[in-house]
Amino acid sequence: MTPPNSLLPIRLQLALLTSFAAVGAASPGKVSAQVQAFVPPEGPVLVSRTLIRHLPDGKEVRTVRSYRVWFSADGDGFRIDGELADVKVEAPPILAGLAAIERNRTDPNLFPVRLDRAGRILPRGAPLGDGARVRAAALGQAMLNEATLDPTTRNQAGLMLQQVSAAASGQTAWPADLFNPARAETREKRPIALPAGEQGSIEIVVKASGRGPGRLPGMVERLVETELDGSRRTSREIWTFEAAS
Secondary structure (H helix, E strand, O other): OHHHHHHHHHHHHHHHHHHHHHHOOOOOOOOOOOOOOOOOOOOOOEEEEEEEEOOOOOOOOEEEEEEEEEEEEEEEEEEEEEEEEEEEEEEEHHHHHHHHHHOOOOOOOOOEEEOOOOEEEOOOOOOOHHHHHHHHHHHHHHHHOOOOHHHHHHHHHHHHHHHHHHHHHOOOOOOOOOOOOOOOOEEEEEEEEEEHHHEEEEEEEEEOOOOOOOOOOOEEEEEEEEEEEEEEEEEEEEEEEEOOO
16 A cells, blocks of 8 residues: 555646646547648658656656557548657656656557547547556555655656656547647646645647648647646647658
């Protein structure tokens, strides 16, 4: 059982992950006339996702995961198959253990990804229950409980843990229109219900620019700013698209 003093961090993480997943989840709905027709690239594409999480002391954790993917027609939409091509993780030495977990994660359930006819990511099956997310968070939390860390370093490790546990629980949703952005920029802000009746907020800004293979964008950037317990935390995700050999 996780020690009592670790329950609050886990609950905070779950509140954040649940809200983040809800904001980033795909919503197929009706195809807007403003969305251009989606035409998938003919050849393989290298999709790279860079996650930058800023730490309280000004340092950062940077993770780059690259995938070689293929697009194909699938019923009334499209299917993306792919494989992990490369992983790079840069983190302060004190977070080496958590960085190793992220570096060795293989994304076994990421593909296939299915798109509707407008190129928007279709939702998968039911997400993991709270119990599964708690176990994912508790695993990393147990590592922190066993370590002797000063408050600042423990805070940094907690932020890294959010990244690892989010990936482990399947809650790192890609923007629904990642492969065919409807707008150059979108913004959404919503409150987060925290333990003990406290309130926080999360704001997500997604920007698309450039031109990649076929009609894919060249780059999509998502900036996430959360306010918890009166403190602000930011993270950035950057997707790039280029033709793969």
